[in-house]
Amino acid sequence: MARQVDGPTLTLAEIISRYQGQKGALIPILLDVEEAYGYISADMAEQIAWTMRTSPAHVYAVASFYTRLRTQPRGTNLIRLCSGIACEVEDVTQIQRVIEEELGISVGETTPDDLFTLEMVPCIGVCGQSPAMEINDVPYGNLTPDKVRQILARYRQGET
Amino acid sequence: MAERIRITIDGQTIEVEEGMTILEAARMAGIYILTLCYDPRLEPYGGCRLCLVEVEGHRGLETSCTTPVVDGMVVRTNTPQVQDTRREVLELIISDHPYECLICPKAAEGNRCPPFSVCLKDTKVTDRCLVCSKNTRCELQQLVDYIGVRQERFVGALRPIKLERSNPFFEYEPSRCVLCTRCVRVCEEVRGVGALDVAYRGFQRAIVTAYEVTMPESNCEFCGQCVLICPTAALTKRSYKLLGWPDHSVRTVCPYCGCGCEIELELKGDRIVGVTPVEKSPVNEGCLCVKGHFGYDFIQSPERLTKPLLRRPTGSMMPIEWDQALDTVVENLARVVAEHGPDAVAVISSAKITNEENYLAQKFARACLGTNNIDQCAQLCHAPTLLALSSALGYGTMTNSLADLQEAGCILVIGSNTTETHPIAALKIKAAVRHGSRLIVVNPRRTKLDRFAELVLHPRPGTDAALLAGMMRVIMEEDLYDGAFLSRWCLGLHDFVLSLQEFDVHRVSKITGVPVADIVAAARLYASGGQDERHHLPEAEFIHPHPTPRKPVSAIVYGTGITHHHGALNAVQAILDLALLTGNLGKRGAGINPLAGQNNVQGACDMGALPHFLPGYQRLDDEEVRTRFQRLWGVELPTKPGRTLPEIFEGIRQGSIKALYIIGANPMLSEPDLAFVEECLRALDFLVVQDITLTETARLAHVVLPGTSFAEKDGTFTNTERRVQRVRQAIAPVGDSKPDWWIITELGRRFMARQKTGEAEETSSPFGPWNYSHPAAVMVEIASLTPIYEGIGYERLEGEGIQWPCTSSFHPGTPILYRDGLPHKVRLWPVEYAPLEVQTSAEYPFLLITGRELLHYHTDKMTCRSLGIMEIRPESLLEIHPEDAAALGIGERELVRVISPQGEVEATALLSEHSPRGTVFMTFHFERSPVNRLIGHAFDALSKSPELKACAVRVEAYYS
Ligand code: SF4
Ligand code: SF4
Ligand code: SF4
Ligand code: FES
């Protein structure tokens, strides 16, 4: 799931040409772009809109509707903070505030240095240790503000 | 004709057309069904679920706005189940809306609180309707009152108040939004812009721009259509918030472009607070563009001239009284006529003033001064059209109507960036495409219309004639021409075919840079009226969502890209040939449609504000016509044809023209070669300028006469489709300014009185004395002297206007010319193509194209006074391809110098792939960078249209 480091496997033009002449190709194209680039940028949306003869706003609306599609670049480390019931009860909001303060971003955004992206997700299945989060698929439970700060610091120093 | 079927709604049996929805049928029968997301102009959507009805035999309820009627259907709109469900739906809709006032018991009694009343419920201010700008005009209030929702069962969180205030025209406040998506759909379906959409899902749903950028950063065109259609206060005009709601309005015509949209000028007292489109106007059908909707600050701008001005010998300007001003003008003009003869004076009229005023201006020149030296700036864009079309067909104008475009099978748009220059015409084109018309766009640059086009051709600038010739060659070779039409109406086929010999597609492709396949496809598509299936755009699922079969006819739309340069006449003739060859004249949905730039170009030409024609294109050398004019005006008419605009300036340079009367024109900005124009104006013996502000031209005048804007006078404009429409006075003239017709009448009267001193004899000719008390009287005179306007009078213009020719008071007007055949046989013009005279060189490597942009209008006199419009586009931009810019070390928004052999201007660089490499683009609206200073002096040899569109330049970074 980590970001492609070697660059995308297919260019946007290649992806689009794969669907040339097909009806209802918008969502498949968006899925392929997501796969190749990790997200759909405003420029890409504009190009896709142009070939499909629709508007960039429509492309954005479709992308924002599906949680699988991302409209912002993803950082090297993807933090997925759990917003499930158990974590909610254990005050995940406080944890969220700490992360947001630490990184200077809010949910859905990526730090300017491209290191972290913060997302809220439904239950990640470790309710016994709530509040919990995952960074690049590695779960961390029983979070406290201090613990979160330490974890973030470790990732800052290059742990992946 | 659709089948007629019978259905029963609430016990009432009605006969309706198949294909209608239940809602439409009910409305027809006068049965009210609640709706929120429905709008008759939009496609059925079915989102709000308020329009639920019970249909016998169907399980559950149906949304009546999306369910089509079926023969024998039985519908009930008001059963207990319907009532319950729709109450619940409405309660859900208002659950995240500020509802305190909506469900207040006071409202239940039928009286909503008036402003400033004290709230008994002690609720948060932001939860009240009372502080909302839509209060009492809100559709949501009406629905709640109708159903009588008086409690709030589902309390949802309000959307956070996040005002979108980034544009000067309107605001978006999400907490008032009910997500009916009318704004989204109108922006896409009616405007073809698609700036908005609904993002996210569930309770997060919100109306956003792409990537949630601010409106000015998005592709929004600020037409304000979304604001007009919003049922709540989610989208509101800022002017209503700042200046309050209007108390009355006056129906008149937009003063900007040749579309001629009808508007309601909204007033509060005598202050203009806003504008709305006239819904029922056949021209704009409830739409406007940003200029027409929001560009009205110029009317009551502090920069308006309020007193006549006289230049002191020291050079400064001094305010004077009207009497003195008028006498000074008359004295000086009479002196020049006496000393140097009548042809030493010229009048430049304007395509912005009314028909009546143009008529008076040319009458003043011809009857008082005794010269045919009268012209107007339409010369800059309309002359090639006038010349080519009127000599072949009789009238140099649009042959069909704007509404007609919607019936074309194929539309060829060439040399017109229609979305920017004629926004409402562009809407008709987009609507046509939605319903299945196929569009070909030919333009050197990418334009917004491209999105709707099946074929987009980018020929090199100035090669249109060659491209058209290539298409005609294909049409001849593949036998796609209309043989019957050709043999009935055309002459000179042999020479014409010979002239095509040079233009085989491969050579044309080399000249124009357009791929051979595209030329062939365009020819087939046009000639077949959009029926040709060999080429079609497979991805276009979004642009023709509802194709219906079209008639095999093709329309051509062209604009200043064709007429604004040297060689324009060749291109217009090629367009005419193309239409003749395929028989696309005199039919609905066909025709040749030149779009006139300014609001009254058509009218100014019709009124004879032209050096070669009397009103109604009557010829100066036609004895019978002359005698009529002489008898009715009671004067001798000059016989010598007058000078065109460029010739007038040439005459000033040579010293043969000594005095100039300019009405509402600003040649200091709009003529090519500005330094030359300024030198000329300074050299004049006497210059009088009549305008609403102190333009650069007015600053050079000896006397300045303050005219009024369109809002302060009565009259008529004629739009690009020949529709004569009524302009109505809404406010009193600002300060001491006077309507232009009054000023010209006064000048005429004083001039005649002066010439007649000594002779006591009263003139017996009916139109001899200059004593018009109202423009209506001028129209009577126009009608009696101008056959094409003969049936037109103010009493007939109360409705939607009349399209000329209208030859008697019973004649309904002529939406389509030549329906009963052409006036006579027409000679096909052998095609000629002359390469553009400007050639790029190592020193001047870029080809500069000039043009207009949507937000601004001609020279900037009007829109630069509009604070809102200046906020969005304050500077002149030079569009340049990113790779070219990179090579020159120029970054986005950096200041650059643009240098031509003629001069130099500054501009801000805008990197854009819309300009092909090697080509740069600039608009001609701003005082700060008068781009015409760059342009050469060559003009179209025959029609004298200056080479305004292109020149060779070099671009440099300003700080390097
Ligand atoms: S102003 Fe016009 S273009 Fe802009 S969002 Fe509204 S409808 Fe669309
Ligand atoms: S902004 Fe207005 S028109 Fe648009 S969805 Fe909201 S309520 Fe409807
Ligand atoms: S400028 Fe033209 S398109 Fe815009 S509102 Fe006025 S007449 Fe209509
Ligand atoms: S609720 Fe957070 S892990 Fe399940």
Ligand code: FES
């Ligand atoms: S009006 Fe029918 S669903 Fe909204």
